[in-house]
Amino acid sequence: MYVCNCNGIREREVHQAAMDGADRACEVFQRQGCKAQCGRCVQEMQTFLNNVRNNVALAAE
Ligand code: FES
Numbered sequence: 001m002y003v004c005n006c007n008g009i010r011e012r013e014v015h016q017a018a019m020d021g022a023d024r025a026c027e028v029f030q031r032q033g034c035k036a037q038c039g040r041c042v043q044e045m046q047t048f049l050n051n052v053r054n055n056v057a058l059a060a061e
Contacts, residue, residue, distance in 0.1 A: 003044060003045050004045065007037065011048065014045055014052075015048075017049070018048075018053050019052065022049060024046070028049070
């Protein structure tokens with residue numbers, strides 16, 4: 001499933017970015033070699049990143 005339709009960024013790519021330490025949407029765009037275009041995905045991407053990182057933190061407790 002795509003998180004960013006403009007750049008073709010999928011959930012698994014956002015998930016991997018979070019697992020590699022990304023905590024901001026702009027870092028996901030950088031990793032993918034692109035930039036936000038319309039910006040509609042940024043909030044959803046940030047929420048996705050936060051959820052993954054929170055889950056990792058909980059799992060580590
Ligand atoms: S949907 Fe991601 S920049 Fe447009």
